Amino acid sequence: MTHYRISEAAALLGVSDDTLRRWVDAGTLAAGVDESGRQVVDGADLAAVAVERARTPDDTDAGRTSARNRFTGIVTALTLDTVMAQVELQCGPYRVVSLMSSEAVRELGLEVGSRATAVVKATTVLVETPRGHR
Numbered sequence: 001m002t003h004y005r006i007s008e009a010a011a012l013l014g015v016s017d018d019t020l021r022r023w024v025d026a027g028t029l030a031a032g033v034d035e036s037g038r039q040v041v042d043g044a045d046l047a048a049v050a051v052e053r054a055r056t057p058d059d060t061d062a063g064r065t066s067a068r069n070r071f072t073g074i075v076t077a078l079t080l081d082t083v084m085a086q087v088e089l090q091c092g093p094y095r096v097v098s099l100m101s102s103e104a105v106r107e108l109g110l111e112v113g114s115r116a117t118a119v120v121k122a123t124t125v126l127v128e129t130p131r132g133h134r
Helices: 006-013 017-026 043-054 102-108
Strands: 003-005 039-042 069-080 084-091 094-101 115-120
Touching (some): 006 043, 084 102, 084 115
Antiparallel strands (some): 069 084
16 A cells, blocks of 8 residues: 655645645544654545545536546747747646647637636556656
């Protein structure tokens, strides 16, 4: 069974160590103690909290799509030429870059500071684990 120290669990959820400790104290997340006497969180419990925290309210502006990966954020940079454009979004802690036509950028009314959602439909998703981890 995988366990994470408080600092590791907090980093995976994108919150501070103190926030995670408050959640443990409030009973939002259960914690145990490892063989070294450090507080640890069960990986499966952490995964459940991560999924719950990642839930976003229904996007009433979204169209019907089979894509399940939606990253809402803010446009931070646009690079346009006469035909193509590069659009950069900051979606929480993630930078998402999209290449599209300059015409699409104009039709969408995108500009730095615009709210936008990157919708990703990938047939190939690579998964890595940390070095030395089995």
